[in-house]
Amino acid sequence: DTEVTQTPKHLVMGMTNKKSLKCEQHMGHRAMYWYKQKAKKPPELMFVYSYEKLSINESVPSRFSPECPNSSLLNLHLHALQPEDSALYLCASSQEEWTGGTYGYTFGSGTRLTVV
Amino acid sequence: GESVGLHLPTLSVQEGDNSIINCAYSNSASDYFIWYKQESGKGPQFIIDIRSNMDKRQGQRVTVLLNKTVKHLSLQIAATQPGDSAVYFCAENSDSWGKLQFGAGTQVVVTP
Numbered sequence: 090d091t092e093v094t095q096t097p098k099h100l101v102m103g104m105t106n107k108k109s110l111k112c113e114q115h116m117g118h119r120a121m122y123w124y125k126q127k128a129k130k131p132p133e134l135m136f137v138y139s140y141e142k143l144s145i146n147e148s149v150p151s152r153f154s155p156e157c158p159n160s161s162l163l164n165l166h167l168h169a170l171q172p173e174d175s176a177l178y179l180c181a182s183s184q185e186e187w188t189g190g191t192y193g194y195t196f197g198s199g200t201r202l203t204v205v
Numbered sequence: 206g207e208s209v210g211l212h213l214p215t216l217s218v219q220e221g222d223n224s225i226i227n228c229a230y231s232n233s234a235s236d237y238f239i240w241y242k243q244e245s246g247k248g249p250q251f252i253i254d255i256r257s258n259m260d261k262r263q264g265q266r267v268t269v270l271l272n273k274t275v276k277h278l279s280l281q282i283a284a285t286q287p288g289d290s291a292v293y294f295c296a297e298n299s300d301s302w303g304k305l306q307f308g309a310g311t312q313v314v315v316t317p
Contacts, residue, residue, distance in 0.1 A: 093248075095248075129213050129292075129310075130213075130309075130310075131294055131307035131308065131309060131310055132249065132294075132307055134304065134305075177248075179248050179249070181248075187298060187299075187304060187305065194239070194251075194296075194305055195251065196241075196248035196249045196250070196251075197248050198246075198247050198248045199247070199248045201246070
């Protein structure tokens with residue numbers, strides 16, 4: 090299995106809702122990442138987990154809360170989002186933190202989030 | 206044709222022609238470079254990578270060239286096909302200073 094799987098693929102939520110994005114990989118990668126991507130822009134780093142511990146938080150607002158329950162799973166909990174948070178949220182993994190390995194950083198297909 | 210991947214320009218290529226996508230990277234300490242292809246509604250897909258101890262690497266229909274002197278990276282796609290239509294991002298990384306940094310991207314449109 091050489092994939093990163095993200096669910097759901099699409100999500101529409103109100104500004105008072107609480108929702109979660111999920112990411113899963115079974116490649117034995119020990120680093121996992123959350124990126125945010127706006128249309129026509131490159132992905133922007135949000136969080137990095139290394140060996141299930143939060144390594145980097147790129148000054149992301151607290152309405153985004155990451156969680157790494159185990160080495161294969163990464164969640165992003167969402168609460169009280171704003172319309173400007175609407176974007177494609179991408180999960181990625183790599184063998185070690187910031188070590189690309191044989192195939193670089195593997196990205197999931199993303200969750201298209203719309204905040205209304 | 207050529208395009209510089211700084212402001213998401215569009216590169217129009219006729220089917221069957223070769224494509225050249227350029228990228229100027231920012232950090233002279235970067236030692237690992239990746240090209241990603243991103244189709245509409247999908248995540249970035251790994252195409253090819255190159256380390257700084259090389260100046261050329263070839264894959265299936267793709268070649269990456271690295272010029273460290275001028276901090277320039279290019280992706281050449283041979284015999285471009287309609288399925289090659291996508292946004293292409295270069296990314297740079299250093300194991301020593303971390304963080305994968307993406308370029309702005311180039312939209313490639315393949316015309317019949």
